[in-house]
Amino acid sequence: MKWMKVAIETTTEAVDFISNLFDELGLEGIQIEDNVPISEEDKKAMFLDETEETEIVLGEDDGTAVVSSYVDPKTDMDKLVLSIKEGLEEIGLFVNIGKGTISVEETDDKDWIDNWKEYFKPFRVADDIVIKPTWEQLEEKKEDDIVIEIDPGTAFGTGAHETTRLCIDGLREYLTDQTRLLDIGCGSGILSIIGLKLGASYAVGTDIDPAAIKAVYENMKVNGIKEDSFKIYSGNIIEEKELQESVGINQYDIVVANILADVIIPLSGEIGQHIKPGGLFITSGIINTKKEEVEQALIQNGFEILKINEMKDWVSFITKVKC
Structure with a gap:
């Protein structure tokens, strides 16, 4: 083609x-x-x-x-x-x-x-988390390393971008073995897979790109993720009522969204219904010129800003649903 x-x-x-x-x-x-x-x-x-x-x-x-x-x-x-x-x-x-x-x-x-695969090499996103392309060999591995194997295919998400690292940092800080995780715009499934590897009890992903479905299930399999611990839906959760109902209301301890500011802004008006009272909404993918605009939308839609983390030109908000 x-x-x-x-x-x-x-x-x-x-x-x-x-x-x-x-x-x-x-x-x-x-x-x-x-x-x-x-x-x-x-x-x-x-x-x-x-x-x-x-x-x-x-x-x-x-x-x-x-x-x-x-x-x-x-x-x-x-x-x-x-x-x-x-x-x-x-x-x-x-x-x-x-x-x-x-x-x-x-x-x-x-x-x-x-x-592009020629330049996608194994790399660390944290002291003990290594992202490894499925076609590469990992020459060095520490005893306590969590190795995530990824082939994004045509779906977005290798883990190398600052926005993904910001989300990983947020998950690392707040996730527990009781966490039910919702990953909006999951792409290759990398954040959900890392969340499950870090101990989350269950994860759900959504993405508007149909290519993400295939990529996620292939990456689940290669990382040993059981099918009953991770479910993915295709569609636009902001607009599709049926998808909103399928994902579930008041079901999640943490929602993570590594998307664009222009998507996070309307998403902030919808996503709160899926989060348990006192649960967290972790966002990234926000260029710093959109920081104030996103912050305003989050506050207006009932979120309390707990932390604002930045890496190069990118911003991540860690927010809490007001009880």
Whole structure:
């Protein structure tokens, strides 16, 4: 199958903002190319040897980057490019976007569905949690390590992004062996699987992308998650009454949502009914320019802000349902 590749020449400073724009426009499979050296901390986390480091870090960091994504060729490309241009103009008010040039070209699906796997290596998201691609070997493992095997397929969620790490930190702090967990926008199922590995008693995931269903069940199997401890639904929980009823009312100790700010805002008006009194709503996927907007929505919809955690340009709210 042929796909249309959309690429923007920009700066490393603007990468997160443009990635967020792509998410808002419904573009998936985002690819970032830059020459930013891998930090010593990242090297330790990613299990890289010298050869792999040399292959990944190319050239001298000049502050430039290319952000790309792929869309169905039936997409109205003129309309999409116009939306990207408008988004870049807004982003340019906050950060230097560099050239900001947009290119569109046709490509084969094999060029983007599989090639990214070359750069997805085992890495640590916490002192004792390692994310390992299913096709990679884990050379180093500590005795108390929790190893999560992931093949996201075409669903979102490798665990490498700051937003996912923020959610993991929140789960780590508040989850117990009695926790019933609801994962909104579960993607590959990574947060639910980590929650269950950390001791949660039961997890439910929802995602609007049908590809997530297959990815989740495959990742459950490879991680030894029993089918009776994790259930997934496909659909939009904000809009679909039947899905809301299937998920259940006042059922969950923790709801986690690693999505976009523009989804979390309306979600905050719906999700409270699924949480037990005094339960928690942990959100991430929020670019820092949307922080105040999301905070206002959470407060207006009856949530008490317990903590605001930040990592680079991303924000996570840990909130509590007021009794």
